[in-house]
Amino acid sequence: MSNPDRLIIFDTTLRDGEQSPGASMTKEEKVRIAKALEKLRVDVIEAGFPIASQGDFEAVQAVACAIKDSTVCGLARALDKDIERAGEALKEANSGRIHTFIATSPIHMEQKLRMSPDQVVEQAVAAVKRARNYTDDVEFSAEDAGRSELDFLCRIFEAVIDAGATTLNVPDTVGYAMPDQFGETIRALRERIPNADKAIFSVHCHNDLGLAVANSLAAVANGARQVECTINGLGERAGNASLEEVVMAVRTRADYFTCNSGLDATQIVACSKLVSNITGFPVQPNKAIVGANAFAHESGIHQDGVLKSRETYEIMRAEDVGWSRNRMVLGKHSGRNAFRSHLDELGISFGSEEELNAAFSRFKDIADKKHEIFDEDLQALVTDAATKAKNERVKLVSLKVCSETGETPHADVVICIDGEERADSAAGGGPVDAAFKAIEALVNSETELLLYSVNNITSGTDAQGEVTVRLERGGHIVNGQGADTDIVIASAKAYINAVNKIMEPVEKAHPQGGDV
Numbered sequence: 001m002s003n004p005d006r007l008i009i010f011d012t013t014l015r016d017g018e019q020s021p022g023a024s025m026t027k028e029e030k031v032r033i034a035k036a037l038e039k040l041r042v043d044v045i046e047a048g049f050p051i052a053s054q055g056d057f058e059a060v061q062a063v064a065c066a067i068k069d070s071t072v073c074g075l076a077r078a079l080d081k082d083i084e085r086a087g088e089a090l091k092e093a094n095s096g097r098i099h100t101f102i103a104t105s106p107i108h109m110e111q112k113l114r115m116s117p118d119q120v121v122e123q124a125v126a127a128v129k130r131a132r133n134y135t136d137d138v139e140f141s142a143e144d145a146g147r148s149e150l151d152f153l154c155r156i157f158e159a160v161i162d163a164g165a166t167t168l169n170v171p172d173t174v175g176y177a178m179p180d181q182f183g184e185t186i187r188a189l190r191e192r193i194p195n196a197d198k199a200i201f202s203v204h205c206h207n208d209l210g211l212a213v214a215n216s217l218a219a220v221a222n223g224a225r226q227v228e229c230t231i232n233g234l235g236e237r238a239g240n241a242s243l244e245e246v247v248m249a250v251r252t253r254a255d256y257f258t259c260n261s262g263l264d265a266t267q268i269v270a271c272s273k274l275v276s277n278i279t280g281f282p283v284q285p286n287k288a289i290v291g292a293n294a295f296a297h298e299s300g301i302h303q304d305g306v307l308k309s310r311e312t313y314e315i316m317r318a319e320d321v322g323w324s325r326n327r328m329v330l331g332k333h334s335g336r337n338a339f340r341s342h343l344d345e346l347g348i349s350f351g352s353e354e355e356l357n358a359a360f361s362r363f364k365d366i367a368d369k370k371h372e373i374f375d376e377d378l379q380a381l382v383t384d385a386a387t388k389a390k391n392e393r394v395k396l397v398s399l400k401v402c403s404e405t406g407e408t409p410h411a412d413v414v415i416c417i418d419g420e421e422r423a424d425s426a427a428g429g430g431p432v433d434a435a436f437k438a439i440e441a442l443v444n445s446e447t448e449l450l451l452y453s454v455n456n457i458t459s460g461t462d463a464q465g466e467v468t469v470r471l472e473r474g475g476h477i478v479n480g481q482g483a484d485t486d487i488v489i490a491s492a493k494a495y496i497n498a499v500n501k502i503m504e505p506v507e508k509a510h511p512q513g514g515d516v
Ligand code: KIV
Pocket: 016, 101, 141, 143, 144, 169, 171, 172, 173, 174, 204, 206, 511
């Protein structure tokens, strides 16, 4: 058994997080996020659901190869084919975990599975035994445990521990639980299951009633020693428990909790920004820990108090979770080594030397246009460079827009498609609209624009704009990103990035949907 004072942080941003409609990530993006999570010292990274699609399988495989310090986990229903696929995807992992699950609530067993409780127990036991052929680290989840009967949970958990499960997960799949009751459930399970001491109790809470973090913390107070959570609370429907809130609550209230995580909290803000940027899901300004206003003291009374003694109104320090004060970090004379080591401090690493070179050359371009380069600029340019280094089918060659009072905006665009340059022009309601129409005339993607959002990365009129474009075609949703000091160019880059992603074929099954 592991140290009872240690709270294991299991991050499922790449799996449950990706189940947020529109938050799909490419394999390369998943590897980048996984590396940032490793730097944050997350214990377990759930990298995906390998049977869902070839893309998911390859993403879990790529994360398993890239990550050395965290355990990499693959999700599998309690079915042989799922477990085999997960075992195969995790073959190269330094430390791999198979997470298998089956629903245990009366409504799920009767309506979804159409199985009797005896059959469910039998299938769960068989799945755990099968998973143990691939790894000693096997997690079992009782899906919809929040609405399951306690006696049945005790029965199935006892059986899967005997079969070799080392972590027992209690998911509140539909976000129905109340903190007191949920905490009591964890306590009762630990007390009533005879072999409970042979496994770690884990929770996985959804946020449908805004209680995911509260329920997770109630479980921790009652002996759960693993929390499943996501960066920025991303996840199916209203999301999962937010990693940063769970970790900082347990750390800040060390007087209340008898355990702590081993995370390097100074990496939290960098991870949050990376996930937000890649998925196109913005972080609300008043979001705890990672919102732009989380540490801003507006009222005069608060400011006065904080100046006299910061503890009067601050329970955590902004720098402890990785907020930097918009300081100028690099300039146009900074060299490649300074650039690389500063990105390293920010928790940003590169998939290849080619990506580093592309990022450095992009940095030099921006440094020519902008006197002060901040951490936020560096983060954005890395995303931009990762896109550039990838061998994408469509590339922006040039863009010229004309926007004049009283005249219809007009764009001339040149792009390269599969190595061949093509040009077109279009008029539009504004310069961005004209640019998108000109690009669309060339690529004919037949997509619908679901989201166009612009975020200025730092303050000032010379700031880079970071644009997210979300496109949909036949139910397939992708996010494209682009950053530039010129908003129209950033927009065109984001549109082209999304078009490249939509051209990659995907067929993906949902873990909690029907059979694959
Ligand atoms: O919410 C849920 O029940 C899940 C399981 C697969 C753990 O995501």
